[in-house]
Amino acid sequence: MNARRLRTPLLRRRRPPTPKTPLTPKTQPTPKPPARPPDSFIGGEGDARIAVYRDGAPRGTTVVLVHGVGSTAEAWTDIVExxxxxxxxxxxxxxxxxxxxxxxxxxxxxxxxxxxxxxxHVIDALAPDRVVLAGHSLGGQVCLALAEEHPEWLGPHRIVGMLLAATSSGGPAPTAPPDGPEPLGTLTRLKGLVVVTACLWRRQPTEAAISYYKAMVAHRSGDLRALRASAVHVVGGGRDPWMPPSHVKNLAQRIVGSHLRILPGVGHDIPSQRPQLLVDQLSHLVRETQHSSHEGVHSNDRARH
Structure with a gap:
């Protein structure tokens, strides 16, 4: 019989375990500083400080851009330029x-x-003339909530136009059972974890990430009929898993006179995937509302005479 060779494991030195550093206020995640410092801060409820960035000439129509959850104002840099x-x-x-x-x-x-x-507060303090709003994802819901909060602002002299990209009005999907709420389209617990992870990846406090997730799940848009006084464009991605086309179409149907466009092959991040399309949409809104505003002024003058 051949003797079997016994294989003995090599003795390796084991490194001593690295002691875990307890989390202290100094080691807790802190918000990632922006590449560009804010031009101003506006005070908000609960002693919050809202950072604002201004570009262009502070006169005429002001375009106000609102990003989605887990992002920052930097997401609009290419579009602004x-x-x-x-x-x-x-x-x-x-x-x-x-x-x-x-x-x-x-x-x-x-x-x-x-x-x-x-x-x-930002619009009231820094945009005294006509305003065109643009919101992506959660930013679009914020724009819709502003329209509900201030319906008197909608029209030819204040909020003249709105661009809603990859957003939803919240609540049940068009095909969902009446008693089965489906907040924010097909937002599930897994997607909620993705939202929280995106916030933490950008070094936002855990408390903020959880608060935003709860706010998104709880949100429902109410009466949107006042938006008929403004020009509204709704844009969605044909391959958006977070805000599917059915939900974007449902939002457009709720806004009388809105213009809907679904982009084939585009996902959720429309500002980075189709920046020029959003620029064209915003340019059209600005020019369209400027023209209609001038026509309104002339018609009022003729009525007086």
Whole structure:
């Protein structure tokens, strides 16, 4: 019989375990500083400080851009540059939502309505003339909530236009059972974890990530009929798993006179995948509302005479 060779494991030195450093206020995640410092801060409820960035000339129509959850105002940088190249006479405002970018969370509980009031403070303080709003994802819901909060702002002299990209009005899907709520389209617990992970990846506090998830799940848009006074464009991605085309179409159906466009092969991140299309949509809204505003002034003058 052949003797079997016995294989003995090599003796390796084991490294001593690395002691875990306890989390202290100094080692807790802190918001990632923006590449560009804010131009100003606007106070919000609960002692929050909302960071605002301004580009272009502070006169005429102001385009206000609102990003989605887990993002920052920097998401609009490419669009701002292209938009000002096409319309150098306008002003562009961007803001960081609470606990995003350079904005603080504050002590008030996060809700879509609270974010809409933050946006209202920014517009009230820095956009005295006509405004065109643009919101992506959660940012679009914030714009819708602002319309509910201030329906008197909608029309030819204040909020003249709105662009809603990859957003939803919340609530049940068009095909969902009446008693089966499906908040934010097909948002599930798994997608909620993705939202929280995106927030944490950008070094936002855990408390803020959880607050935003709860706010998104709880949100429902109410009466949107007042939006008929403004020009509204709704854009969705044909391959968006977060805001499917059926939900985007449902939103457009709720806004009388809105213009709907579904982009084949495009996902959720429309600002980065189709920036020029959003620039074209915003340029059209600005020019269209400027023309209609001038026509309204002339018709009023003729009526007086």
């Amino acid at each position: 292209r938009l000002l190249a096409a319309l150098p006479e306008i002003s562009v405002l961007r803001l960081d939502l609470r606990a995003h970018g350079a904005s603080t969370l504050g002590t008030a509980g996060v809700s879509v309505g609270l974010l809409a009031r933050d946006l209202a």
